[in-house]
Amino acid sequence: MAIEVRIPTILRTYTGGEKAVSGDGATLADVLADLDSRHPGLRERIVDDKGLRRFVNVYVNDEDVRFIGGLETGLKDGDTVTVLPAVAGG
Amino acid sequence: MRYDSLVDSVGRTPLVGLPRLSPSADVRLWAKLEDRNPTGSIKDRAALYMVQAAEKDGLLAPGATILEPTSGNTGISLAMVASQRGYRLVCVMPENTSVERRQLLEMWGASIVFSPAAGGSNEAVRVAKAMALEHPDWVMLYQYGNPANALAHYETTAPEILADLPTITHFVAGLGTTGTLMGCGRFFREQVPGIQVVAAEPRYGELVYGLRNLDEGFVPELYDESVLTTRFSVGPREALRRTRELVEQEGIFAGISTGAILHAALGTAAKAVGAGERADIAFVVADGGWKYLSTGAYSGTLEEAEAALEGQLWA
Numbered sequence: 001m002a003i004e005v006r007i008p009t010i011l012r013t014y015t016g017g018e019k020a021v022s023g024d025g026a027t028l029a030d031v032l033a034d035l036d037s038r039h040p041g042l043r044e045r046i047v048d049d050k051g052l053r054r055f056v057n058v059y060v061n062d063e064d065v066r067f068i069g070g071l072e073t074g075l076k077d078g079d080t081v082t083v084l085p086a087v088a089g090g
Numbered sequence: 091m092r093y094d095s096l097v098d099s100v101g102r103t104p105l106v107g108l109p110r111l112s113p114s115a116d117v118r119l120w121a122k123l124e125d126r127n128p129t130g131s132i133k134d135r136a137a138l139y140m141v142q143a144a145e146k147d148g149l150l151a152p153g154a155t156i157l158e159p160t161s162g163n164t165g166i167s168l169a170m171v172a173s174q175r176g177y178r179l180v181c182v183m184p185e186n187t188s189v190e191r192r193q194l195l196e197m198w199g200a201s202i203v204f205s206p207a208a209g210g211s212n213e214a215v216r217v218a219k220a221m222a223l224e225h226p227d228w229v230m231l232y233q234y235g236n237p238a239n240a241l242a243h244y245e246t247t248a249p250e251i252l253a254d255l256p257t258i259t260h261f262v263a264g265l266g267t268t269g270t271l272m273g274c275g276r277f278f279r280e281q282v283p284g285i286q287v288v289a290a291e292p293r294y295g296e297l298v299y300g301l302r303n304l305d306e307g308f309v310p311e312l313y314d315e316s317v318l319t320t321r322f323s324v325g326p327r328e329a330l331r332r333t334r335e336l337v338e339q340e341g342i343f344a345g346i347s348t349g350a351i352l353h354a355a356l357g358t359a360a361k362a363v364g365a366g367e368r369a370d371i372a373f374v375v376a377d378g379g380w381k382y383l384s385t386g387a388y389s390g391t392l393e394e395a396e397a398a399l400e401g402q403l404w405a
Binding site for chain 1: 159161209210211212214215234264265266267289291292293294296298299300301302303304305306307308309310315318319320321322323324325405
C-alpha cells in the first residue's frame with residue numbers, strides 16, 4: 001500500500017529536500033508514524049499532543065481531514081495526502 | 091433599479107442557473123453573480139459594512155486614514171467607498187498580485203504599500219499590523235477579524251440567495267477571510283435544515299507558502315470550523331479549467347477563484363448524483379475575469395496558463 005504525501009517547502013529539511021514521500025498505513029496517524037520512522041521529527045511538526053497543529057492543514061485527495069476524521073481518516077492505496085501551512089486570502 | 095448613489099447599489103445581485111453544467115434536472119447549479127457589484131467583486135459588501143460599522147462606533151471621522159491588508163478585492167472595494175466618504179486609504183498588498191489590482195486601487199485613490207511575495211497575504215497582514223502600531227491614529231478595519239465582514243453576508247448575501255432559491259441544499263464559496271462562508275453559512279444553518287456549507291480554498295504555488303516556520307501560519311479570527319460541512323483545496327490547474335468551462339459553456343466570464351469554487355460545486359453535484367439525491371447548489375462568482383486578463387488565464391493552453399500563475403496570488 002502506497003500513500004503519496006506532499007511535503008511543504010518548510011518541512012523538506014526532514015525529507016532531504018523531497019517534495020513528496022511515500023508512506024504506508026490504514027489511517028493518517030499510521031502514515032505519519034510510518035513517515036517519522038524514516039524522517040525523524042517530521043511528525044512532530046504536523047501534530048502535537050492535542051492533534052493537528054493549528055497552523056497546519058492536511059488534505060486527503062484535496063479534502064481537509066478536519067472534516068473527514070482528522071488523524072483517524074482512513075486511507076487507501078493511491079490516496080494523496082497534502083500538508084500545507086495555513087495562509088490568508090482576501 | 092434606481093439608487094441615490096453608487097454605494098447604495100451594493101448587493102441585490104442576480105442568481106443565474108447553469109443549464110449546461112448542471113448534471114440533471116434534479117441536481118442543479120446556481121451562480122450568485124457578485125461581479126455585478128459596483129467595483130466588480132463580492133468584497134463591496136464587506137467593505138461597506140465594515141466602514142459603516144466603524145462610522146457607527148465613532149472610529150472614522152472625515153479625513154481619517156484607513157489601513158488594510160488585502161490581496162486586492164477588499165482594497166479595491168474599500169478604495170471606492172473611502173473615496174465617496176472622504177477617507178484616505180492605505181493598502182498593504184503582496185507584490186505578487188495582478189497589475190490590474192494595482193491600477194484599480196490607484197484609480198480609486200488608494201496608496202499601496204507592497205509586502206514581500208513570499209508568504210502571500212500572511213506577510214501583508216504582518217506588515218499592516220506593524221504599520222498600525224506606528225500609526226495609532228489610522229483605522230485598520232481588519233477584514234480577517236472584523237465581525238462586520240461576516241455580518242454583511244449574514245444580512246445580505248445569504249438572504250438574497252434564499253429568497254431566490256428556497257429549495258437550496260448546498261452553498262459553496264471561496265475561503266479567504268472566511269467572511270462569506272461564516273456569514274452565509276450561519277444564516278443558512280439557521281434557516282435551512284440539513285444545508286451543506288462547502289468551502290473551496292485556493293492552493294497556490296510554493297512561493298506563497300514560503301513561510302519561515304509553521305508558527306507564522308495564519309487562521310483568520312473570523313473562522314469557525316463548525317459552520318462548514320467540508321473544505322476542499324483546489325489547485326490552479328482545476329481552477330483554470332473550470333474558469334474556462336464557465337465562460338465556454340455558460341457564458342459567465344469569472345475570475346480564477348470562481349473556477350476553484352465551481353470545481354468544488356461540481357464535485358458536490360457529482361456526489362449528489364451518485365447518491366441519487368436532489369440538490370440545488372448555489373455557488374459564489376466572487377469577481378469577474380477582467381482583473382486577470384494580464385495573467386494569461388484565458389488564452390493559450392492550460393499548461394501555459396498554469397505556468398503563468400506560478401507564484402501568483404490568483405484568488
